[in-house]
Amino acid sequence: MLRSLTAGIVLAFAGSRANVARTILSCAGIVVGVGALILVVTAGDLGQRFATAYSEANAGRAATLEVSAFGTVTDLDSFEEDLGRAGALEVSVYNRMESAPPLRADDEVIRNTDIVGVDAALGDIRRINMTRGRWFTEADLDSRAPVLVVNEALADRLGDFGDVQIGTDHWADVRIVGVSQGSTFNANQYSAYLLRAPSSGEIVFGPSWDPEDNSLPQPTYLARVDPSDEAAEEMFSGGVFTDRLLSASWRWGIENEEDIMVYRTDYAAETEELIGYLSLGLIGIAVITLTTGLLGVLNVGLVTVRERRRELATYRALGASRFTLFVAVVMEAVVVAVVAGLIALALSWALVAAGGALIGRFVWLPPDISMAVPPSAALVGLGSAAFVGLLAGIIPAIRALRASVVAGLRE
Amino acid sequence: MTVDTPHPVAATGRQPTPPLLRVEGLTRHFMVSGTRIDVLHDCTFDVSRGEVVAVVGQSGSGKSTLLNVLGLLDEPSSGAYTFDGVDTTSLREGRRSRLRGDGIGFVFQQFHLLERRSALANVGVPMVLGGVPLLRRRTRARELLEAVGLGHRLHSQPHQLSGGEQQRVALARALSREPALVLADEPTGALDAASSTMIMDQLIDQSRVRDAAVVVVTHDPKVAERADRVVELVEGRTR
Numbered sequence A: 001m002l003r004s005l006t007a008g009i010v011l012a013f014a015g016s017r018a019n020v021a022r023t024i025l026s027c028a029g030i031v032v033g034v035g036a037l038i039l040v041v042t043a044g045d046l047g048q049r050f051a052t053a054y055s056e057a058n059a060g061r062a063a064t065l066e067v068s069a070f071g072t073v074t075d076l077d078s079f080e081e082d083l084g085r086a087g088a089l090e091v092s093v094y095n096r097m098e099s100a101p102p103l104r105a106d107d108e109v110i111r112n113t114d115i116v117g118v119d120a121a122l123g124d125i126r127r128i129n130m131t132r133g134r135w136f137t138e139a140d141l142d143s144r145a146p147v148l149v150v151n152e153a154l155a156d157r158l159g160d161f162g163d164v165q166i167g168t169d170h171w172a173d174v175r176i177v178g179v180s181q182g183s184t185f186n187a188n189q190y191s192a193y194l195l196r197a198p199s200s201g202e203i204v205f206g207p208s209w210d211p212e213d214n215s216l217p218q219p220t221y222l223a224r225v226d227p228s229d230e231a232a233e234e235m236f237s238g239g240v241f242t243d244r245l246l247s248a249s250w251r252w253g254i255e256n257e258e259d260i261m262v263y264r265t266d267y268a269a270e271t272e273e274l275i276g277y278l279s280l281g282l283i284g285i286a287v288i289t290l291t292t293g294l295l296g297v298l299n300v301g302l303v304t305v306r307e308r309r310r311e312l313a314t315y316r317a318l319g320a321s322r323f324t325l326f327v328a329v330v331m332e333a334v335v336v337a338v339v340a341g342l343i344a345l346a347l348s349w350a351l352v353a354a355g356g357a358l359i360g361r362f363v364w365l366p367p368d369i370s371m372a373v374p375p376s377a378a379l380v381g382l383g384s385a386a387f388v389g390l391l392a393g394i395i396p397a398i399r400a401l402r403a404s405v406v407a408g409l410r411e
Numbered sequence B: 001m002t003v004d005t006p007h008p009v010a011a012t013g014r015q016p017t018p019p020l021l022r023v024e025g026l027t028r029h030f031m032v033s034g035t036r037i038d039v040l041h042d043c044t045f046d047v048s049r050g051e052v053v054a055v056v057g058q059s060g061s062g063k064s065t066l067l068n069v070l071g072l073l074d075e076p077s078s079g080a081y082t083f084d085g086v087d088t089t090s091l092r093e094g095r096r097s098r099l100r101g102d103g104i105g106f107v108f109q110q111f112h113l114l115e116r117r118s119a120l121a122n123v124g125v126p127m128v129l130g131g132v133p134l135l136r137r138r139t140r141a142r143e144l145l146e147a148v149g150l151g152h153r154l155h156s157q158p159h160q161l162s163g164g165e166q167q168r169v170a171l172a173r174a175l176s177r178e179p180a181l182v183l184a185d186e187p188t189g190a191l192d193a194a195s196s197t198m199i200m201d202q203l204i205d206q207s208r209v210r211d212a213a214v215v216v217v218t219h220d221p222k223v224a225e226r227a228d229r230v231v232e233l234v235e236g237r238t239r
Ligand SMILES: Nc1ncnc2c1ncn2[C@@H]1O[C@H](COP(=O)(O)OP(=O)(O)OP(=O)(O)O)[C@@H](O)[C@H]1O
Pocket: B030, B031, B032, B037, B039, B057, B058, B059, B060, B061, B062, B063, B064, B065, B066
């Protein structure tokens, strides 16, 4: 048994080396089919990673809820505590300033900067890609000067950050700790995150903020909840999260359900659905291509059956059993198919790298997404190559081995 | 099977060893579009180790058919064929193949070398099937080819060799596993006198030196002359 098996494998290698024409013909079909499959899986995977990264950068990780109050929250500390009690794992204030204070660098005033007051926890809610420096930390809360993270456009404008001020009723020096990568939306617009800290509350919330009991009209928060929590299903209030939040709302001065708006900002669910349809279509294409490849290989296999009958009968006359030759023929097909699969893998890898470099020149790509063939695509490609080889080997093998030795020798 | 069984002729005074192969009442017919063609009726004979037997007969008398049965390539329609003490009629395919590979070397009328494979590779095939390791296989194949005068054509493929050279490769291949039984179907048919003598020398050596049984089908009276015994096929019967 073992002897037959090893003999079959040796004959398989010798066979694929000796019958070059047959080998190359079989290869070509598989290279195209498997190459298409690998590219399709790669495209699907990249699409998914790209969509997720995009969604996480611009709308938050799953599941991010935006919570707004239309009324005055009389005690922000209690309100934040209750957000946590309602199911929020991370909470960050998200105060997009309507008339943001101007910045000044080297005595030049810069207006039209979007400034959003946030907490350090925003870094856990959204995917924020830093190109330089770092995101906010706990230690920044003690800073006497307001702490900022600016986008690339603003960073370019500000120069070396040596002499930057923010202007309210007076100019105050600021500390810039990092530069975040812009998204397609705000690439050219100046924007900055301003850390909410004891010393910067007034800039973050403006004059309507009361530092005495920490009350503020119409605050907006971002909260991340566990996607499997039923609170994540909130859509424009009236859901579990709102109910939980309002259960002790007298502590912070809002009684009406209509005065709280909660909605889910991330599009993880929509992305998933879209990717689902997309991959279904792509898999369809891949299956068709692969089947075409399979038929090509099978055809080569069947055309060469006549030629093979004599060869196989000769082997049998020399003492090879049917089993050995079955192993040899099938192995030969599998070896050829896997080699073809490897060729296809190398070609698609080169194609994806080249394509990635080209696309990267025109489109913004999240920095943590590399344009490469993912392992899953390589595995699927090589797996189906082996499977195609197996199928394409078995049928001709059975047909070639049906003939008796003497009849085979007479072919 | 032991290779150094004493030669039956030399073993005077001892029990004669049982024959290596025996056919008894063997028949073989073919059905061709509903008509039965009886090729062999009632063949009975045996061959011992160390013996060279020539099978002669007219063209179409069934010599190749008989040799195919002896080589376990074909099964008789009826009758018994015992090889090396094994009744071959009830053997399953795997066992048959193994018995054939281990015990029988076949030289065909049409050579049947593997195309696009070097002489060295061709001679190596039975050893691959027998599980002989690569290096030993290489060395032995080279030695065998040198022994038939093809030491300078090791890497030639069949289509690059003359008929006589191909036949010598086929002979080397048949002998590569030192089979107890060597079957040759007109091994000298396509050859000139010198090559023909060389092939016959090799075959006879197999019986004299290695104590193998040799059955050779031939038209050539010179070849038949050198055999220990001649079996003649007339109208499908052995005489
Ligand atoms: N598979 C087969 N089907 C039908 N008839 C066959 C088959 N094999 C052999 N025969 C017939 O059997 C007869 C004997 O054939 P065989 O090849 O054994 O002759 P041979 O003695 O070897 O002749 P030669 O000396 O020409 O080689 C021939 O008439 C041939 O047509």
